[in-house]
Amino acid sequence: MGEPRRGRVRVEILPGQGDRDILRHTVATMSKVLVVDDHPLVRQGLVRILEEGGLQVVGEAATAEEALEAVACGPDLIVWDWTIPGGGAEALEAVRQRYPGAKILVITAFPSPGLARALRDLGVQGFLPKTASPEEILDACREVLSGGERLPQAPDLSPREREILEGISKGLGNRELAATLGISVKTVENHLERLKAKLGCKSTAELRALALRGLIPR
Template sequence: MKTTLLLVDDHQLFREGLKLLIEQHQSATVVGEAGSGIEAIRLVEELRPDLVLMDLNMPDMNGIDATRQIIKKYPATKILALSMECDRFFVVEVLKAGAAGYLLKDSAFAELSQAIASVAKGETYLPQKVSNLLVKEFLQCIPEEQTLVYDNLTPREREVLQLISDGKSTKEIAHLLGISHKTVENQRQSIMQKLQLFNVAELTKFAVRHGLSSLTK
């Protein structure tokens, strides 16, 4: 069954062009169009689409506020935000409002199709440019004190930290480094104590910032 879409944008020509592309490629079915956030809320209630393509900059009610209200009333509705702005504020605010993805309007249609498919499956979709922006902001939030502590890690601890951040299990790390499980656990505890970081997510963030993770490559 095709994903049903509601197109929300205050520019009619943009909506018509987008609808034509979507229907030509048979990637989804457009069941309605709205030119404002207020109209979008009404049509979501009336049509119950699987997914809403939501422009952010509209008169009367912007896409962020419309997203917030739609998700509050109809939490099963998936929303993919569309914007010309690769801006942290817009990205963060619409994701906080409940959107499942963010796509730039200058993206190729192939990426739009990919984004629709991902969001329809319950995944989050962010283009590389937006992901890079968020990662940069994310890393800037790391306390500077941790940078000073980095020099206190031994070469072996840095190896273990890199493998942890790459998602390796204790068993895999022990095998790769030729050491015992107990040694890996001791190294892990030492790293956590030195950095004052006590879960894998925080260790991974630290490793990315210091170029120890494959995520930075």
């Protein structure tokens, strides 16, 4: 990973901003950030955005294993790419256990309402798509560092929908789900269509993958 990188410290106060915005900028410039992304160009781009925005980047990692080591630098915020090697819910939980003081902002090229809800359940404070602008990334970092959240509103799931998700995570097909839950195959199909719409999935296979990765919304 090389030596930890340090950014410039700068308090940025813009005309017309209220006390809350001033506090967010001040807190951010005194905070340390760890950037975790397995694509060097993306990681370097994030580092540049954060440093130019006045945050202090104190470490970089390309895998979940490296991230677990890098939290020794004591970051206030971890900017975490969801799809890094070895990543996922278990890796995030391991990082949180090793360094519970760090706030986490997850970025991903494949955002979905289901993932956003699951990250909230995991205790993540922020979630952004990789299509976010530099300004949006900086604003989200400052919001999270100042004690706020940057998480989209997640859809509520009914008890039956949660049962359907648990069933497909166990490999049950539509007929098996219907028999297990005491409903018709058509009803199972209807529930699956609603789940796909709510969680931003295009297929039952995507729903299953979401469930298998430990991301069944509670």
